[in-house]
Amino acid sequence: MNKLILFTLFIAAMFVLSAYRSDRKKKILFFGDSITELGVKPNGYIRVIEDIIRNEDKSSQYELIGKGIGGNKVYDLFLRMEEDVLKLQPQIVVIYIGVNDIWHKSMMGTGTDYDKFGTFYQAIVNKLKAAGIQVVLCTPAVIGERYDGTNPQDGELNHYSNWIRKYASDNSLPLVDLRAAFLNYSKAHNPNNQDAKILTYDRVHLNDIGNKLVAEQMWEKLKTIK
Template identity: 35%
Template sequence: MNKKDLLLFIGDSITEAGRYEDPEQIGFSYVRYIRDYMAINRPESLPTIINKGIGGNRVPDLAERWEADVLNLKPDYVSISIGINDVWRQLDSPHQESLSPEQFKEVYANLIEQVRARTNAKVILMEPTVIQENVDAQGNRLLIPYVKAVQELAESYNAVLVPTHTAFIAYLQKENHQVLTTDGVHMNTAGNMLMAQTWLQAVLN
């Protein structure tokens, strides 16, 4: 990764996190932590970073804006974080139509196929994080097949896998673990730090 590269992050509110209010349009999510780490530790190779997170998005929402927000920008790296709303809405509105893990994987695979066909971007897939800071919460149980789908897609397409769900679950099992979210889903500063650290270890190492 170098200063001529365009690194694009796309996802839901966990990625968006204040980007519209931020003059730099980066926001205050893990994306800023990643940007700041790279700016301090390797300023000579700091890429241009764009945040395209939009709150509430599910994988079909990404599909609707994929052309404008990803393909047309010709990124060199595209980092995708999606899946929480695909599951969270099942808990929030059980009768609302939602994508099965198989359908989720199919739509997601099509997005990756388009990136491969239309750009030279390296694809980075982030596991969906957590729903409630309880390893055995219903939301986390429901997330398991979606996390597995992301893992399988990373393997199938030789993408970089950022094991964010795995990291969060491991952290929540540690003694004296700290609170990571404001509401079980949206990150506080510690949660953003854990996301950023997991991303940096997977992508830069």
């Protein structure tokens, strides 16, 4: 009889625990630079994702957190992981970095060399995975919106984006290929091949249409993660 009671209590406890877990919101943290910092503003891509989630009647299932700081490069993300990510215990982290690693080379003489970019990127992912966090990778989108390869940083953007694509493939990690999505959009909606005012307001930072595109691309991937 005692064994039966203990077994019944065990089953009841497991049921309560599973119900508690299913009721918890899935915490998604967006980790990046000024694009993500602006993503929490009205009409920012994180706010747009929240709108999509609300429209799909899934607000009770998700909590979104933006942790972007203007000017950040990949090594800045690595240095602030403990305070801005790990202590918050997210279930999913979206890494959206790379623009400043390239852009600041020509703007300020700083930036991140290609080999060091990969080293820091892998270190971030390894730390997140060690904490049991699911990781979603993003390619950097644009530094200039011309679709014909004539933006000054196009070569490096493609180079760094290819590294992220290969790393995602080699490690079976979800990828949001914003670089490809922005180029495809520009080819279809930028007949004058202008370098801004299509998806960005200054060649880099997102306007309302750009925020919507990023939100849709990210949500398509995020909603498949269990």
